[in-house]
Amino acid sequence: MNTLDQRIVSCLVANARSSYADIGKVVGLSAPAVKRRVDRLLDTGVLRGFTAVVDPEALGWGTEAFVEVHCHGNVAPARIRAHLEPLPEVVAAYTVSGAADAIVHLRAADIHHLEDALERLRGLEIIDRTVSTVVLSTLLERSPEPGAGSQ
Amino acid sequence: MNTLDQRIVSCLVANARSSYADIGKVVGLSAPAVKRRVDRLLDTGVLRGFTAVVDPEALGWGTEAFVEVHCHGNVAPARIRAHLEPLPEVVAAYTVSGAADAIVHLRAADIHHLEDALERLRGLEIIDRTVSTVVLSTLLERSPEPGAGSQ
DNA sequence: TCTGAAAGTTTAGCTTT
């Protein structure tokens, strides 16, 4: 993982479908050399894969919320995960420091669907109490810049 | 945007680098037919683009936090956005209902870098007060399933 | 790491349903 790899990763984050030849032009390598590095980045897990960025509105997922989840007593993270997995409205979930046990990011079609998802979330046996914050607008959404970290 | 398009989008979310021929095999179309649909989905904005999924740890971004931001009086969302944009640690930001004005998702190399980023965030003239929640572990992270919405 | 050649992919124009 050096500067060259970071620049290749940057290119792929910007456009996952760009050809190895195009990436090579940017970073100054031949297409086969770029491919070998991408393969190695996939093998080592630096690159997890390639995905399409979809407009949530277009798919009918226009309403979002962040939910602080408070569990009954002590619940293992794996158990929280297992309970959240089956809910398709859960797009992300994190265990956190502080008063709450987890933060859950929900995406739903509209307010009624969100209410329904929240009800199903609250119905989980491990969950005691939730505090919801509805998203009004998305100001910013981006991937972290490779190399900007202080590693 | 019909069932066929949704299945194509699903394929691309699962692997943005799969060939049109491979997608065609899954959805039952020829490669050119798939390409025409993907081009249209890009034109209409349903597909925003294609990106690489990167392991944040591997890039030196192992520490995350969610920060509730409270502004001084009334601040327009565009103005909040303009102030957050220059901070590379801000990976997402949303205006929200409730007591806070915005929720900011931060990613940093470690706790010290996170502290530094928080300090820079708090230093913004529009910001009055922040409440931070540090992420301990990521339980789940996924894209919303196309077609699961109730549109 | 590069070159070079075979295999596969993209993409445009044209025909068919």
Next chain:
DNA sequence: AAAGCTAAACTTTCAGA
């Protein structure tokens, strides 16, 4: 209006150097 077919241009992916 949208799918399939064909064929040229390009990309990937192996060798071997």
